[in-house]
């Protein structure tokens with residue numbers, strides 16, 4: 001069973017972790033050492049099927065040969081140059097992103113290093129309208145930096161850091177009339193996720209996004225779609241908003257774009273919105289450096305050449321159907337889109353199910369007390385998903401035993 005097990009145990013390493021890191025993440029569950037495709041190994045050599053995928057980041061899985069080759073080549077040429085200069089990789093990545101987003105002439109890309117930074121850029125863009133109100137949804141997650149945190153809904157994340165930026169309102173998600181009631185000529189921008197990932201893979205009704213487009217356009221407010229988790233093929237389309245047929249004013253990207261390398265982006269649609277941020281008004285030292293840009297290009301190229309959009313749709317459907325046909329009394333259903341899914345349970349045992357899963361060699365995310373989120377690499381195979389689905393009834397049984 002063991003691979004390249006080191007002499008130091010997981011427990012010893014985690015002990016060192018707690019002595020040396022600020023434990024905002026609590027104590028991590030495992031010390032991982034390597035990965036391949038949808039699989040990872042811990043330092044004891046134990047193998048896990050990775051259905052968390054670095055929280056929707058490892059789009060091509062671990063150790064993908066195209067990503068490894070692209071990043072290795074780029075790091076050997078040059079990794080970083082600052083934004084006083086640009087690189088062919090950065091320009092090509094921006095062009096490719098605009099193409100797959102079907103962005104009109106005059107659109108543009110700003111590169112940062114994370115989802116929160118993409119949101120920060122979007123907040124600054126919104127401020128440039130001269131208006132100050134921002135509307136976001138209940139259940140929304142937009143990041144942890146102080147600007148983005150004001151848009152994130154969860155009180156436990158926000159309250160220790162109050163006061164945050166003012167004039168942010170949260171409205172019930174998927175409620176058209178609530179949105180209409182709060183968006184006014186003082187609203188600079190409305191921020192919405194096409195699927196609320198951190199809230200447990202709750203999809204927006206396409207009619208809701210279309211109504212949001214009309215409501216914002218009617219008062220001259222901007223519509224920003226946060227694609228940090230849903231973008232780059234996660235839903236089976238390049239971007240989550242595309243299924244609704246709307247044209248947003250901007251989208252934010254990060255997680256899946258770099259395939260594991262840290263990159264975020266704000267994409268503005270059309271010359272008017274793009275022109276709101278001018279030279280000197282924003283910046284980033286690392287943003288879009290050649291190394292991460294090469295990674296992003298490699299991810300986009302592989303998604304296309306490996307037919308992954310279709311694969312994601314198929315695997316997402318398969319997962320929902322196969323879990324449904326277990327006919328398990330404890331499972332209420334599967335929600336989400338593509339490979340951003342949550343198995344909804346009838347009782348609050350998701351943490352115990354995730355613990356049983358880990359023991360059995362599966363990594364899953366108990367995103368809320370009664371929901372297990374599955375956000376595997378886009379390359380995960382049907383056979384790999386079936387291993388988990390077949391194990392699920394046993395995992396639920398173990399969880400029920402341990403929590404009774």
Ligand SMILES: *Cc1c(COP(=O)(O)O)cnc(C)c1O
Pocket residue numbers: 113114115116117119141142143144193197198226227228229230254255
């Ligand atoms: C993860 C996430 C963010 C924040 O991204 P970070 O890279 O963690 O800063 C923002 N928005 C959404 C929708 C996310 O899922």
